[in-house]
Amino acid sequence: MKHLRYTVAGTETVTHVPEDGRDLQSFRAFVEHQARNGLVTALDTETTGLDIYSPTYGLRTVQLGNAVDAYVLQVEGRPEMAEAARWALSVLPRMVVHNAPFDLLVLDRHLSTPLETLAPRVTDSKILAHMYDPRLRAEGGTGLGLKELSALHVDPSAPDTQGDLTAVFRSIGETKATGWRAIDINHPTYLQYAGLDVIFASRLLPILEEQLRKVGVGRPLVDFEHRVMTICCKMMRRGMRVDHDYVTALVGRLEEEAREQALIAERYGVTSVNATAQVSAALVGMGETLTEKTPSGALKVDKAILLDLADLDTSWQRRGARTPNPLADAVLRSKRAGKWRSSYGIAMRDGLDAAGRIHYNINSLQARTARMSISGPPLQQLPSGDWTIRRALLPDEGHRIFSVDYSAVEMRVLAALADESVMKRAIAEGRDLHAFTAELIYGPDFTSFHRKLCKGVGFGKVYGGGALTLSRQTGAPLPDVKKAISAYDRTYRGIKRYSSHLQREARARGFVVRTPVGRRLPLDRDRVYAATNYMVQSTARDVLCQALVDMDDKGLTEYLLLPIHDEALGCAPADIAEDVAREVGKTMSMDFFGVPLDTDPEVGGVSWGSLYMKKADVMMKHDAYYAAHPDEARAAEERRK
Known part of the structure; x- marks a missing residue:
């Protein structure tokens, strides 16, 4: 010894x-x-x-x-x-x-x-x-x-x-x-x-x-977290099948795209898309105005700024708010292709087990709010409107993929926590919450752009995005965004009261707030205003985790593949996939302090991407319709303005 x-x-x-x-x-x-x-x-x-x-x-x-x-x-x-x-x-x-x-x-x-x-x-x-x-x-x-x-x-x-x-x-x-x-x-x-x-x-x-x-x-919360951890371990152990041939070809395509977009950037004097000083200098030289700076004093050209200049929203769809800057667009696309190639393509091509499966890591208790994260590869970071990477991930042989997600869960959780009566009434009536808000603020003739702006303000309450961020994301002028935020606060006074209450509570408790399950959320002294964001995000996470526990009690974990934000991804034998998806949706649905948390089960085909291809088809049909009807397209643009 x-x-x-x-x-x-x-x-x-x-x-x-x-x-x-x-x-x-x-x-x-x-x-x-x-x-x-x-x-x-x-x-x-x-x-x-x-x-x-x-x-x-x-x-x-x-x-x-x-x-x-x-x-x-x-x-x-x-x-x-x-x-x-x-x-x-x-x-x-x-x-x-x-x-x-x-x-x-x-x-x-x-x-x-x-x-x-x-x-x-x-x-x-x-x-x-x-x-x-x-x-x-x-x-x-x-x-x-x-x-x-x-x-x-x-x-x-x-x-x-x-x-x-x-x-x-x-x-x-x-x-x-x-x-x-x-x-x-x-x-x-x-x-x-x-x-x-x-x-x-x-x-x-x-x-x-x-x-x-x-x-x-208390011990119940400790036990709850350990139960969630175990459920996530089962999903990690199972992993997902990967279409190796597709991934191998995808790596090559992404490498080529990164190279092509980098060549476009070179035309504007940028020899490396990762050289921020070159990018900022070239953009200024093209007449763009950059005002934000890094802590070191350099001009900032982060993703949010580049998306704004390229006229893209966070889903990489054209906003129609300005003429896209070709350099910003090329830098974004080159960097994205490079990241996707290494973080997703190569990781899935080279990181498989003997059976051709990828085993990601699910951190069931991540970030300050306890929201989950996924690494190896980071599948929760994929854009919601793109199926390219998801196409590589397959259900088991003879199975169909399914997804069940909550309908506007963060906004519903916010309505419940704040006891916001107007918002709760809209939810009870089955209204589209963002359209309902736009109608209250802008009247019955509100436009799709008004809805988008109200949606952004609402999510700003959840995720902490300010007026400047929302202006970038939507393309709306900053004064208009500030007016929309003020109108939102007047419309939903309960949220404003709730936020003030949380901030007072945090200061009284040593800059800590407690979620409904008793979780402690420490706040930074100079960011007490984040109390509402933290509370909503953490509570929405706990809603999904409670659903995971309930599904485990019903024996449904064997069908689950991944928890992603407010969504449960799984697969089941083709002949019962519809039934399993409905049961998962039923189990996830719940009443949260008088607010119904509804779900939207969807069954796809033989890849995770099949669920997103449907959404892409809808968007393509929308774009094709306006391309074929230019008069209506112009009218829509005028309404937006």
């Missing part, structure tokens, strides 16, 4: 590394003691990297421990060690893991320890940390990483094994990404790193639990 000793917070700790069957007797005695006394045991793994489902992926060590003792089982190529780890995981009643989804899926895939049996006994300390303070260190919070939390709460002078390990990687000619596979499994720094992780997690858990108790975050 190898023993590595070091001091944590003034106490000597020991990492034990069993080398043979005799050493495993000590490990078994430790596990039996923990189990017999109902103690929490910290769990962690070391692997060859992050791509859990890659055909060449490997599990190297499994470590278990408490505040003073850690056992590192070197399971790589050691069946007896792997069997001992499986046995321990089957008998330990309570475990703590930091960032549990990763380790749960690793153990499910590579140690034959089913997610379904292990997850109910695991507490994720990262979830607890997020529920106390979801902010990163750069945002003024305590952070969410194990090392930074341990340095804050356990021992600020604990050895920096992460830094030491990175130095070892460099010494053997590897990077931070590749070193995990190449480092000698017996390297003392590697073993010390593995042991410290469980010792720190074990010591961190009671501190985080006490923090939550003091601020009144």
Whole structure:
């Protein structure tokens, strides 16, 4: 048995590394003691990297421990060690893991320890940390990483094994990404790193639990988040089929598009679309007025500004508000094609498991508001009006894809939370909320542009977009946007009152507001006005998560593929796909403080893109109609003006 000793917070700790069957007797005695006394045991793994489902992926060590003792089982190529780890995981009643989804899926895939049996006994300390303070260190919070939390709460002078390990990687000619596979499994720094992780997690858990108790975050919410995490893990494990031939061709097309658009930019003196100084100088030279600046004082030419100059809305559709600037348009399209090629095309082409599936990562508790995120690839960032990337993702063989999303869920949640009577009446009557608003403000002869403007103001209340942002997105003059915002506030006085109430509450509570489920949302002192945005976004997220739990109770999780914003994506055998989609829609629908949250189930074909191709067809028919009827097109433009 190898023993590595070091001091944590003034106490000597020991990492034990069993080398043979005799050493495993000590490990078994430790596990039996923990189990017999109902103690929490910290769990962690070391692997060859992050791509859990890659055909060449490997599990190297499994470590278990408490505040003073850690056992590192070197399971790589050691069946007896792997069997001992499986046995321990089957008998330990309570475990703590930091960032549990990763380790749960690793153990499910590579140690034959089913997610379904292990997850109910695991507490994720990262979830607890997020529920106390979801902010990163750069945002003024305590952070969410194990090392930074341990340095804050356990021992600020604990050895920096992460830094030491990175130095070892460099010494053997590897990077931070590749070193995990190449480092000698017996390297003392590697073993010390593995042991410290469980010792720190074990010591961190009671501190985080006490923090939550003091601020009144109850166990039901903690249990809810762990249930949601487990459901998302099941979707991550399943993944989605990828049309490899389509993706391979798509990578080439996107590369060509990026090159072609970059050549257009070169005509205006821009040799690199990523050189912001070149882009801003060229735009000014073309007569554009740029007024916003970066913190360093350079002219800003971010995506929002370029979309405005290119006369595109956030869905990349022409607004008809100005003559599109060809340079801004080329820069946008070149950068988008390049990003799609690397973030989506190459990721899906090269990141498949042996069965041709992509396994994305779903962070069920992300951002300050707890909204979910998806990475590898970031599928929640795809534009709603484009099917290009989605076409690559397929349902299972013999299945059809389906999508169920809420109808204007953020606006309905806002109406319920603010108890806004006028808005609630419109929802109860089944009115198009944005058209209803436009009619109240502009009268019965309102135009489609008025509706778009009112929609933008409404979403500004949800997402925090100000008058300048809305002016860019819609192409409306800034004074008109400000008038629309004022008219909106007069029309929906309950929202204004609610926002003022939340801000007063936040100041009284130390710049923190509470959602209906009891979630703490810290606010920046200079952005207390964001209280309404945070409250609505967080609550809408919890609505979808409650629906996921309800669907899991009904046995519907087996049909789910992804949660995306306010949408549940899934697939089912072709003969029952319509029925499953209806049942998912029925389960997601609910009454929220007297406001109905309705859903819109839709069944597509043999790719995720098929759902969006229908929308694209509608838009194309709309454009084709006006192309064939220029008089009506001109009349529509006059009404818009």
